[in-house]
Each structure stands twice: as C-alpha cells, then as structure tokens.
Amino acid sequence: MKKLINDPNQVVKEMIEGMILAHPEKLRNIEGTSVIVRKDAPVNGKVGIVSGGGSGHEPSHAGYVGKGMLDAAVCGEVFTSPTPDQVYEAIKAVDSGKGVLLVIKNYTGDVMNFEMAAEMAEAEGIKVAKVVVNDDVAVENSTYTTGRRGIAGTVFVHKIAGAKAAQGASLEEVEAVANKTIQNVRSMGMALTPCTVPAAGKPGFELGENEMEIGMGIHGEPGIEKTELKPADEVAEILTTKILEDLQLQKGDKVAVMVNGLGATPVMELYIINRKVSQMLSERGIQVHETFVGNYMTSLEMAGCSVTLLKLDDELTELLDSESDTLAFKK
Amino acid sequence: MDITITKVKNWILQLNEKIQDEKMYLTELDQAIGDGDHGLNMARGFEEAVNRIDQGDFHDLGQLFKTVAMALLSKVGGASGPLYGTVFMKMSSTLNGKSEVSIKEFSQALKDGLDGLKMRGKAEVGEKTMVDVWEPVVRYLLDSEKIDTKEIKSLAKMRMESTKDLEAKKGRASYLGKRSIGHIDPGSRSSYLFFATLADAIDQGESAE
Numbered sequence: 001m002k003k004l005i006n007d008p009n010q011v012v013k014e015m016i017e018g019m020i021l022a023h024p025e026k027l028r029n030i031e032g033t034s035v036i037v038r039k040d041a042p043v044n045g046k047v048g049i050v051s052g053g054g055s056g057h058e059p060s061h062a063g064y065v066g067k068g069m070l071d072a073a074v075c076g077e078v079f080t081s082p083t084p085d086q087v088y089e090a091i092k093a094v095d096s097g098k099g100v101l102l103v104i105k106n107y108t109g110d111v112m113n114f115e116m117a118a119e120m121a122e123a124e125g126i127k128v129a130k131v132v133v134n135d136d137v138a139v140e141n142s143t144y145t146t147g148r149r150g151i152a153g154t155v156f157v158h159k160i161a162g163a164k165a166a167q168g169a170s171l172e173e174v175e176a177v178a179n180k181t182i183q184n185v186r187s188m189g190m191a192l193t194p195c196t197v198p199a200a201g202k203p204g205f206e207l208g209e210n211e212m213e214i215g216m217g218i219h220g221e222p223g224i225e226k227t228e229l230k231p232a233d234e235v236a237e238i239l240t241t242k243i244l245e246d247l248q249l250q251k252g253d254k255v256a257v258m259v260n261g262l263g264a265t266p267v268m269e270l271y272i273i274n275r276k277v278s279q280m281l282s283e284r285g286i287q288v289h290e291t292f293v294g295n296y297m298t299s300l301e302m303a304g305c306s307v308t309l310l311k312l313d314d315e316l317t318e319l320l321d322s323e324s325d326t327l328a329f330k331k
Numbered sequence: 332m333d334i335t336i337t338k339v340k341n342w343i344l345q346l347n348e349k350i351q352d353e354k355m356y357l358t359e360l361d362q363a364i365g366d367g368d369h370g371l372n373m374a375r376g377f378e379e380a381v382n383r384i385d386q387g388d389f390h391d392l393g394q395l396f397k398t399v400a401m402a403l404l405s406k407v408g409g410a411s412g413p414l415y416g417t418v419f420m421k422m423s424s425t426l427n428g429k430s431e432v433s434i435k436e437f438s439q440a441l442k443d444g445l446d447g448l449k450m451r452g453k454a455e456v457g458e459k460t461m462v463d464v465w466e467p468v469v470r471y472l473l474d475s476e477k478i479d480t481k482e483i484k485s486l487a488k489m490r491m492e493s494t495k496d497l498e499a500k501k502g503r504a505s506y507l508g509k510r511s512i513g514h515i516d517p518g519s520r521s522s523y524l525f526f527a528t529l530a531d532a533i534d535q536g537e538s539a540e
Contacts, residue, residue, distance in 0.1 A: 054408075077375075079366045080408040108502045109410035112451060116404075116413055139506045146505045197367055200358055204367045217506065219366035224506070 001196045003301075008198035012055045012075055019062060023327060026066050034075040034082065035090045036062040041071050047165040047174045048072070048094030051103040051158060052087065053110050054079040056197070057218055059328035060297040064155065068324025068331070069162035070103075078197050078300070079219040081109030087117030091126060099127030099171035101178060103157050105150030106134040107219075129175040133157050135187045135308065137246045138215030138224050149217050152260040152297040153185035153308045156320070159329060163319035181316060186247045188239045189306030191216040191262060192229075195299050214238060216306075218262070218299040232269065236276035239307040244284070247311055251285035256292070256320055258308040263298035265305055270294065273305055289317060296328065334437040334533070336389050336430060342532035343384060343399060347377040349524045360517035364504035368409055369517040376407030376415070393427030396420075410502055411518065414452050414461060421447035434533070438472035445469045458500035459511065464490045464522035480530040491515060491523040 005011050012034055019036065020029050028039050035052075042048060051061045052074030061073035071094035076082035091100045100121070104114045111132060118128040135153030161178040169177075191213045194203035207213060207226070212235075215224030230238075249255065259274045261267065270293050281288055289312055297306075312320065324331045350357070350373050357370030380402035389395045396419050404416035425440040426432060432440070445465045454460040456467075468487050472478060492515065499511035502518075 076408050077368070077372070080368045080372055081410070081412070083405050083408050083412055085405050107410075108452070109408065109412070112410060112413035113408070146501050146503075149506065197371075199371050200362070200367050204362050217366075217503070219503070224508075 001198075001201055003196070003198060005198055008201070011198050012077055015055065015058070016062075016075060026325075026327070027062070030089050030093055033086050033089045035072055035086055035093065036065055036075065037072040037090065037093050038065055038067075038070075041094045042096035043071065043094075044096045045098065045168060046096060047098045047169065047171050048091070048096065048100040049103065049158070049162055049165055049174070050074065050087065050090045050094060050100055051154070052076065052082050052090070053105050053107070054081060054219065056195075056300045057297050059295065060155065061158070063328030064158045064162075064326045066324065066326035068166050068322060069158050069326045069329060078199065081107065081113045084113050084116035084120060087114055088120045091117060091121040091128060092124075095121075095126050099129065101161060101165070101171065101174050102128060102130045103154065103161060103178065104130055104132045105154055106132045106147050107149065108146050110150075127171055129171050131157070131161075131175060131178040131182060133182055135182070135185045136217070137186050137188050137242050151187045151189060151218055151308075152258055152306045153182075153187045153310065155258065155296045155329070156185050156256065156308070156310045157181045159324060160316060160319045162324060163322040166322070177315065177319065181310065184247070184311040184316065185308060186243045187258075187306050187308040188242050189216045189218070189260075189262065189304060190214045190235060190239065191299075191302050191304035193264065193301075193303040195263065195302040197300070212304075216262075216299075216302070216304060218297060232272045233276045236273045236307065237280065240277050240280050240309075243307060243309050244280075247309060249284070249286050249309070249311060252287070254287045254289050254312045254317070255281065256290050256310040256312060257281070257288055258292040258296060258306075258310075260297055260306045260308065261295040262302040262304040262306070263295060264301045264303040267294065270305055273307070277307055290320065334392070334432050334434060336392060336395060338532050338535070339392060339395055340384055340389075341535060342529050343377075344381055345532060346524060346528040347381045349528055350374055350377045350521065353520070353524065357517050357520060360515055360520055363514040364499060364507055364511045365517060366503055369411060369521065372407045372409050372411055373415075373521055376403040376412065379403075379406040390430055391427070392429050392432065393423045396423035396426055410452070411521070414448055414518070417447040417451040418444040434472075434478055438469070438478075441469050442473060452501065454501045457497065459494050459497040459504060459516045459519075460499075460501050461516075461518040461522045463494050463497070463516070464519045464526065468526050480534050483530040484527045487523045487526040491519040494519040
C-alpha cells in the first residue's frame with residue numbers, strides 16, 4: 001500500500017493536528033478527544049449541530065464545521081463509528097442551552113454510538129434531538145436489512161439544518177427541517193477501485209481491470225452489483241435513473257445536484273458525469289437550482305463517484321442559499 | 332466451579348491474547364461482508380481493557396466488568412463497541428458487590444448480557460450476528476444441570492460456523508443480501524473466542540498468569 005502517512009495507527013490524530021494548524025482561526029480540537037469544534041462554540045442563542053462518523057471521508061465532516069453549518073464534528077477511527085464518550089464531549093461543547101441536534105448517518109455503529117451519547121447528555125439535562133440520514137437508494141429499504149445508508153446527501157442536511165439554526169430557530173424547528181431534507185434527498189454511488197484502510201494494509205475488496213461496483217457505500221464495503229466497466233454516460237444514467245424513480249420527480253420540480261468524488265477520481269471525470277446528469281434532468285423538465293461538483297464525502301482513495309439530488313421547495317432553497325463559512329462549503 | 336476475580340482476570344487476558352492473534356483474521360472476515368475494521372477495533376479495545384485491569388486492584392466482580400465495559404466503549408468504536416460494551420455493563424450490574432459467584436449465578440449474568448446485546452443491536456437468532464452464538468450458549472448454561480466446558484466450546488464453535496450459510500439481516504453485511512452467504516459473521520467469531528476462552532479460564536486453577 002502506498003500512502004502518505006506515518007504510523008498507520010496515528011492517522012486520525014495527526015490529521016486532526018494538521019487540520020487545526022491549518023485553520024486555527026476557525027477550528028479547535030477538544031483536548032484529549034477527536035472532536036473538532038467551531039472556535040467560537042458554544043454560540044449563544046443557537047441550536048448546536050453535531051455530526052461525525054468514521055474518518056476517511058474528508059472533508060466530511062470536520063470540513064463542514066463553521067458558521068452556518070456544523071458546530072462540531074466527531075472523528076472516529078478510519079471507517080469506524082466514534083465512541084459515545086467522544087460524541088458526548090462534542091454535545092457538551094456546543095450546547096448554549098437551546099439544545100443540540102445530532103445528524104447521524106444510517107449505519108448500525110453510528111446510530112448506536114450517537115444514541116448512547118445522546119442518553120448520556122440527556123442525563124445531564126441537555127436537550128438532544130437526533131436525525132438519521134438514509135439517502136442511498138442502492139439498497140432497498142426493507143425489514144431485511146438495516147435500512148438505507150447515509151452517504152453524500154448528508155452534506156445537504158448539514159447545510160440546511162445549520163442554516164436554520166443560524167436563524168435562531170428552536171431545536172424542534174431545526175429537527176423538522178433536517179428531516180424534511182432527509183425525506184427529499186437521494187443518492188447513489190459506484191466505484192472503480194477499492195480503498196485501503198491504513199491499519200488494515202490491504203484493500204477491502206478487489207475489482208478487476210474491467211470491473212466496477214455499483215451501489216457502493218463509503219466504507220470500502222462491497223456494493224450491490226459488480227458489472228463490467230461502462231462509459232461515464234451509462235454510469236450517470238444508471239445512478240440518476242434510480243434516484244429519479246425513487247424521488248418521483250416531476251416536470252417543473254426544482255433540484256440541487258451534487259456530483260461527489262470518492263477521493264481518487266479526477267475532477268475532470270466528475271464534470272463529465274455531471275454533463276450527462278444535467279442533460280437527463282433537462283430532458284425531463286426538471287430545473288437545476290444549483291450544482292455542486294467535487295469531493296464532499298470521500299472514501300479514502302476509492303475511485304468512483306456518487307450522484308445526489310435534493311428536491312427543493314421555497315424553504316429549502318432559501319436555507320441552501322444562505323451564508324456559510326466552512327472549509328469545504330462556502331457561501 | 333466458582334467464578335473468582337482471578338479467573339475473570341485470566342479470562343480477559345486470554346481473550347485479549349486470542350483477539351490479538353486473530354486480529355487479521357477478524358479483519359478479513361469483516362472485509363468480506365463489512366468494512367474490515369472488526370479485528371482492528373476489537374484488538375484496540377481489549378488491549379485497553381487489559382491495561383486497565385492490570386493497573387487495578389479488584390475486590391468486586393461488578394467493578395472489574397465495569398472497567399472492561401468502559402475500556403471497550405471508549406476504544407472499540409463501530410457497532411462492536413456499543414454491543415460488547417453493553418454486554419459487559421449489564422454483567423457488571425448483575426455482579427455488583429460480589430467477589431465470587433457460582434457458575435449458575437455467572438450464567439445469569441451472561442443472560443443479562445445477552446438481553447442487553449439484543450436490546451442494543453435489535454437482532455434475533457438467524458440474522459447472522461453475535462446473537463447466533465450467544466443465545467444457544469447462554470441457553471445451554473441456564474438449562475444444564477451440570478455444565479461441561481467442552482460443550483460450551485463446541486457449541487459456540489458450531490454456531491459460529493453455522494452463520495456461514497445465513498443471509499445477513501443486520502449491520503453492514505445486510506446491504507449485501509445473498510452475497511453475504513458463504514462467509515462467517517465476524518461478530519460471531521469474536522463471540523466464539525469470548526466463550527471459548529471463558530471455558531478455558533473456568534477449567535484452569537487459581538494461579539494468576
């Protein structure tokens with residue numbers, strides 16, 4: 001494995017240190033934890049927003065800590081949910097008395113650890129609300145699985161919930177708009193190559209020279225279907241069609257689009273994917289309010305992408321358009 | 332066949348050794364149907380558990396189990412952290428204030444651990460999880476007049492191996508649907524190690540490692 005690291009067991013700690021050194025005016029690290037917090041937290045009169053998960057998805061989630069988005073991000077070990085004590089420290093650091101919203105991606109580990117942290121915080125008298133993001137359409141939502149996964153659509157939840165909180169809304173209002181975002185956002189991803197967790201030393205799975213995996217999650221776990229390599233337009237079609245079917249978008253609907261790189265895919269290729277996505281939407285009379293192309297929620301050095309569509313109404317549009325100042329999402 | 336502080340300490344030490352030995356194997360099992368971190372997470376957590384119990388002087392089984400629980404909860408992460416953390420926490424409550432218990436009392440603590448496991452993870456038997464090993468072994472312990480440690484080991488091993496043919500209904504493996512068949516569940520492997528080393532520790536004398 002070829003990586004630009006030192007000791008594989010120290011990657012998260014060293015990343016956090018490097019990040020704080022790069023952006024000391026915006027971020028700080030809670031001593032003895034892997035929590036990155038807004039420099040000025042807790043912000044008076046505002047609901048605090050905490051998210052996080054396994055590391056390896058940068059800029060998710062610390063890249064979204066700042067004005068108008070998250071107040072804190074908890075960095076677990078690579079691809080591993082953070083522990084309850086860490087999330088609990090984050091909750092305490094951002095609560096100004098108006099309560100804290102946890103934005104949790106739908107993975108068994110994330111849900112359990114964040115839940116346990118919420119229990120701990122509530123026992124201390126902090127009001128905590130939780131939303132679970134499950135935007136991935138690759139897996140059927142059934143009683144026979146653990147539910148749909150949370151992937152790049154989570155970034156829109158951070159943005160919209162963060163904007164609502166910045167307006168001074170109550171915890172209930174922020175939770176409601178976060179849930180509305182979750183109900184209106186859908187994503188699907190694919191991979192050309194696997195990635196390697198530093199401490200594991202070898203890739204999570206194998207893909208042949210002429211193979212790709214559709215319906216990838218973001219943790220290096222195998223996806224839904226392995227197929228032979230297809231051109232970008234076909235890939236864009238497969239991903240976008242599934243999302244359109246699920247969201248039941250009609251002519252005249254308005255969306256925000258995200259074409260997200262998983263880490264190793266050149267920006268050039270992401271734009272090629274967007275070309276087809278944009279054409280498909282135009283053919284169906286769906287209006288694109290804004291497009292985001294780049295690395296928003298990666299999977300170490302996986303090559304591949306995900307497409308996300310967020311169906312917009314007036315409220316979501318206003319919140320999406322509002323100001324934010326974070327490393328990876330500036331308005 | 333009493334369960335003493337020394338026996339439990341020896342058990343945890345040996346469990347940690349097994350987990351360290353099998354770190355890569357557990358990782359491989361988890362790469363096949365998960366995200367490949369089970370071995371790494373468990374190794375990290377149990378190493379911390381051993382550090383904390385080595386440093387402590389314990390007279391109360393409840394305290395001993397609580398120390399292990401907190402170490403796991405803060406170091407394992409993922410789904411295994413809350414699951415194993417909850418198991419040890421529940422056992423800690425049941426064994427609170429006791430310095431030694433009979434195997435029957437200990438079996439009840441394991442039952443409480445299993446109830447905690449099922450409450451936290453919401454799994455039942457047949458879903459290709461830790462519960463597939465835990466439930467039958469705990470059942471055996473509660474139902475048997477006389478407990479045979481060899482039986483604990485072989486039952487745990489058999490149940491672990493039987494997860495191979497199950498389709499996962501919980502956790503990351505559930506996204507794979509039928510592709511999860513043909514692979515042993517990593518949590519069932521670590522659960523087998525849990526019970527196998529426990530059986531060995533019960534058999535051993537009182538000598539500290």
